[in-house]
Amino acid sequence: MENKKLIVDYITFNISPEMISESMEKNNGRLMVKGVLQRADAQNQNGRVYPRNILMREAKKYADINIKERRALGELDHPDSSVVNLNNVSHNITEMHWEENDLVGTVEVLSTPSGNILKELFKCGIKLGISSRGLGSVKQLGEGSVEVQDDFELIAFDFVSNPSTQGAFLKPTAMHESVQHGLIKPAKYEKVNRLITDILSDIK
Numbered sequence: 001m002e003n004k005k006l007i008v009d010y011i012t013f014n015i016s017p018e019m020i021s022e023s024m025e026k027n028n029g030r031l032m033v034k035g036v037l038q039r040a041d042a043q044n045q046n047g048r049v050y051p052r053n054i055l056m057r058e059a060k061k062y063a064d065i066n067i068k069e070r071r072a073l074g075e076l077d078h079p080d081s082s083v084v085n086l087n088n089v090s091h092n093i094t095e096m097h098w099e100e101n102d103l104v105g106t107v108e109v110l111s112t113p114s115g116n117i118l119k120e121l122f123k124c125g126i127k128l129g130i131s132s133r134g135l136g137s138v139k140q141l142g143e144g145s146v147e148v149q150d151d152f153e154l155i156a157f158d159f160v161s162n163p164s165t166q167g168a169f170l171k172p173t174a175m176h177e178s179v180q181h182g183l184i185k186p187a188k189y190e191k192v193n194r195l196i197t198d199i200l201s202d203i204k
Contacts, residue, residue, distance in 0.1 A: 010129040134155050
């Protein structure tokens with residue numbers, strides 16, 4: 001068994017500009033997305049397996065404290081700390097529940113600098129992921145596979161650019177249809193870079 005360390009895993013999702021517009025209209029200008037945050041008893045692309053009993057325990061603790069007190073905050077991109085940096089907060093988890101082995105949650109994108117960047121990325125159709133961040137140890141199960149151990153502590157869920165688990169997609173809570181998948185053209189990244197530059201310039 002390895003020593004306790006930072007454990008980060010990702011699940012992909014995609015949102016269309018049309019779905020964003022309807023979500024904001026239905027939620028008084030707020031962007032709310034809903035989907036799978038983490039999955040139990042399944043090996044992800046990082047080779048890690050989260051036992052259901054451990055993930056259920058940590059999810060309940062997170063809901064009873066962080067969500068209840070409205071401080072289930074997460075960051076944009078790849079934090080490498082066990083503490084949530086308020087300067088980089090982009091969203092807040094408003095509820096979580098189980099659907100079989102999937103931990104599903106509703107996420108509110110906040111009107112912070114990082115939240116505004118996240119919203120613009122969504123509008124441009126950029127495919128992102130949601131990442132669970134926690135502290136714990138893992139035990140080797142076999143070649144290329146490890147199991148998260150009982151000392152795991154859930155810290156936060158962050159939005160990131162490189163997902164590790166396929167097949168789970170968040171969507172605005174006002175919509176119920178599936179999301180269309182496709183490749184992102186380089187021109188979209190150029191547009192995103194301009195939008196981010198504009199946002200950061202406004203902040204200054």
